[in-house]
Amino acid sequence: xxxxxxxxxxxxxxxxxAVGFLFSWLSIRGNVTGTYVEAKVNGKVYGRYxxxxxxxxxxxxxGHFNKFIIKNGTAQMEEADCKNQICVxxxxxxxxxxxxxxxxxxxxxxxxxxNGSKEGGKYDAIAH
Amino acid sequence: MPSxxxxxxxxxxxxxASAMFAALALIFSYIEAILPxxxxxxxxxxxxxxxxIIIALYELDTRYAFFINLVRICLAGLMxxxxxxxxxxxxxxxxxxxxxxFLKKTDRFSMIGVSxxxxxxxNFGQLLIASFVVSNIKMFLxxxxxxxxxxxxxxxxxxxxxxxxxxxxxxxxx
Numbered sequence: 001x002x003x004x005x006x007x008x009x010x011x012x013x014x015x016x017x018a019v020g021f022l023f024s025w026l027s028i029r030g031n032v033t034g035t036y037v038e039a040k041v042n043g044k045v046y047g048r049y050x051x052x053x054x055x056x057x058x059x060x061x062x063g064h065f066n067k068f069i070i071k072n073g074t075a076q077m078e079e080a081d082c083k084n085q086i087c088v089x090x091x092x093x094x095x096x097x098x099x100x101x102x103x104x105x106x107x108x109x110x111x112x113x114x115n116g117s118k119e120g121g122k123y124d125a126i127a128h
Numbered sequence: 129m130p131s132x133x134x135x136x137x138x139x140x141x142x143x144x145a146s147a148m149f150a151a152l153a154l155i156f157s158y159i160e161a162i163l164p165x166x167x168x169x170x171x172x173x174x175x176x177x178x179x180x181i182i183i184a185l186y187e188l189d190t191r192y193a194f195f196i197n198l199v200r201i202c203l204a205g206l207m208x209x210x211x212x213x214x215x216x217x218x219x220x221x222x223x224x225x226x227x228x229x230f231l232k233k234t235d236r237f238s239m240i241g242v243s244x245x246x247x248x249x250x251n252f253g254q255l256l257i258a259s260f261v262v263s264n265i266k267m268f269l270x271x272x273x274x275x276x277x278x279x280x281x282x283x284x285x286x287x288x289x290x291x292x293x294x295x296x297x298x299x300x301x302x
Contacts, residue, residue: 004290008234009241013279016248020275027269043262083210097269101262104212108262 027097034096034111037075039068042106051075051094051111064105075109077102138302145300146184146192150199153180157204172277175247175285177204181225182243182289187301190229197221212261216254223253239293240286247282248275 039046041061049057051073059066066087067079074092077100087102099110156176177200185193201221205214227249231242251274259268 004238005240006236006238008236009238009244012231012237012241012245013283016244016275016279020272020279023268023275024272027272040262084213099269101258103258103261104210106262 032096032113033073033094034098035114036112037068037070037093038110038112039066040108040110043108046107048112049075050114059107061105061107064107066102066105066107068100068109075100075111077109080105080107141299142188142192142301146188146196149180149184149188149192150196150203153177153196153200154203154207156180157200158208161204161208172274173281175250175281178224178243178246178250178282178285179289179292181221182228182239182246182286183293183296185225185228185232185242186239186293187296190225193229194225197225215261216257219257220250220253223256224250238286239290240283243286243289244279244282247280247285248278251275251278 034051036048036050038048039057039059041059046059046061047057049055049070051070054069054071056067056069056078059068064081065079066077066082069076069078071092074094076092077087077090080087080102082102082104084104087100087107090100093100093109093111096111096113099108101108154177156179160173160176177197180200181193181197184196201214201217205211205217209217224246228242228246231237231245237245252271255268255271255274
């Protein structure tokens, strides 16, 4: 049955694998531990919280909520009222550019580095 | 030499086959909706319904495959997955179909290659609309994983589609 596979199939497979590996490499390159987690709603920043302080934050908007916890330098979605619960099952994030996205509620958590950003590293997120 | 009655019979056969395919694709969508595969990355799934779409693409034609897919996505969206998920499916499904039609037209790829490209294209389309919805281009960090899972599920579905297609009675379509 494997004689159905044509040469073009193999080439396509190699090309797609190359694209996959290229993008993996690009995303692993910036592999540094972040200092803040930024919560966004609809792409707009909702709040920024230091990863060094263990706490629980609830993002409330449009009658929906996403509760995430910051623990030992990682952020993790604890609870959400979204339908598919994909965000809740997502593994904890800690490295820059990693993110957890809750599509139904349009909420995203993203790890960022405090250096050179607009809010700076001095402010404590608890003041928010 | 197709006479008028023959032509009618053919069209009825194809219509019946399409209806059956749409129903079957809907069942596959349902199976996927109740059996979510959780690997920690959103959007990873088998794409069982694509089995039907590929066979329709080869045995009927592009138009039939397009409408079967459209009916399947709209009904599955309203019945199981919700309107937002329908939007993702629609984008993914249409981009995937477009790529598959194109690759099939070149006549250089087997069903397995076509299905593989379709799987990757589907994931790409969903990611595109998802990053648009949350206005976050960082969604593309999932892209490598979705490329690999798209390849794997595409090849799997392609092989199954090929095996099934050879065993289907020809009189279903012509």
